[in-house]
Amino acid sequence: MTTATPLDIAAIREQFPILSREVHGRPLVYLDNAATTQKPQSVIDALAGYYSTMNANIHRGLHTLAEEATTAYEDVRKQVAAFIGAPSHREIVFTRNTTESLNLLAYTLGARLRPGDEIVLTAAEHHSNLVPWQLVTQRTGAVLRFVELNDDQQIDVDTARAAINANTRIVSIVHMSNVLGSIAPVAEIAEMARSVGATMIVDAAQSAPHIPVDVNDLGADYVAFSAHKMLGPTGVGVLWGRRELLADLDPFLGGGEMISVVTREESSWAALPHKFEAGTPNIADVIAFGAALSFLNEVGMDKVAAHDAELTHYAVERLSRLEGLDIYGPADPADRSAVIAFNYRDIHSHDIATILDRSGIAVRAGHHCAQPLMRTLGVPATARASFYLYNERSEVDALVDGLLEAGERFGFERGA
């Protein structure tokens, strides 16, 4: 079978040491990329390299190591800005993860809300873009409103219009769903938010790894994502915000690094972005994240997106031929990227995951940190396969075989 992927998968796979390991005596088939991705050797080397050659605290030392570490750390900030088309590296704040970026926004923006103000989310939010806003409503009396899914299980302009009105102060939506794989029309929704004077926030945790994300095209005010879902290490998140908006926000955490002048009574804040980076940051992992971005740039995000789309298309096609297999999300594979949530026969997704694991295949099972979405879909849980640039068609074939085996174990004939 010819593959339409634009990538040299064999060459890419060689750079990920973990992909040559075995699990239960079978080659690892890693299809849990929406949870976290694997890391190339260059990222692992950058991490070890930092500790072996330049470890020092940044922004405060006057010695050579401190200077080198500070430069390396700040260079990654510039890399991130370029990666998402941000006009200035001062608009890039490093956090721990998407969750912390969203909490920063909920805490600081939330403090300005009054009873009756409305925060618009979608039916597909990850808990990290839901729970922080629930906390805000408890503190302020603001209320949550939800953009519902349309009949094709997508967020569209019409369902968004139904939720956004003159009381809307904040619109915070998931760009690419970690369950449905669908991509929301963010630019149009941002336009609606602007027209009512609301702040527009985008959870790009799944989109930034899989499709080119340009903050200018999105028209958003803030964008959040995590390094670990895009070949980078754990412990690094990004918050991008428009400079004038970030400048106007109060700090989130107080402490060292984020101040300018401190007296016993009060303090003034450091310039952007340091105002939002209290304490010693995750220097080593930020530096290693730089290597991940270089890797993605070398491959090219357009090609990553094309590869993920092609493989997803192939997987949807093969999976939907299995009798008793339900796929959630948009019907047309062209409307989704890299993520396929499904249920098979009446076999619980945990049993599916255990059985696949015995064949070396890693998938996720459960509610995917999106319990309200599970309720909307009317299922307690699903299995989920998610792809990245190193996955190939033979791994989708392995998944299909594994599912047939699970079916047999639960007493179904090996059809299809």
Next chain:
Amino acid sequence: MAGNREAQNPVDLDDLYRDVILDHYRSPRNRGARDDASVSAEGFNPSCGDEIQLSVAIINGELSGLGFGGSGCSISQSSASMMTEAMTGRSIESAREMSQHIQQMLTDDEFDLDSVDLGDLEALSGVARFPVRIKCGLLAWKVLDQALANATGESVTDDSDIPTRVTSG
């Protein structure tokens, strides 16, 4: 480490999915709440969403019937189904004891399978070899402990991460 142990003694899916377990999953026994329940309890695994509701009829200190509801994976649901069968007719004391044995079997490497007569419940022993599934097997038994504690007016201390709740039947 886990790899070494596995190399010496390979773990097979057949250890987990014994015929008895699959049979109880496909044809659960005692499904549904009991009208004559003296106590009931429920519990769930927040990490995976498995849930069990249990109702127990107790007459003169004896479990005269158990019924269960809920949803979840084959291990959680068949463990509950097998439990309702195996506990019927036991005294509160003996049911408690068996619950302790099963929980030890699932969590304690040193547990000696020959030390107690477990009957069909022995089929659950394979679950212990699948660490991420142990909490699925435990759920029904944690809920039983809660229900029985309610019957005797005691409280159970549980340091597992399974939240359980008791209600009077």
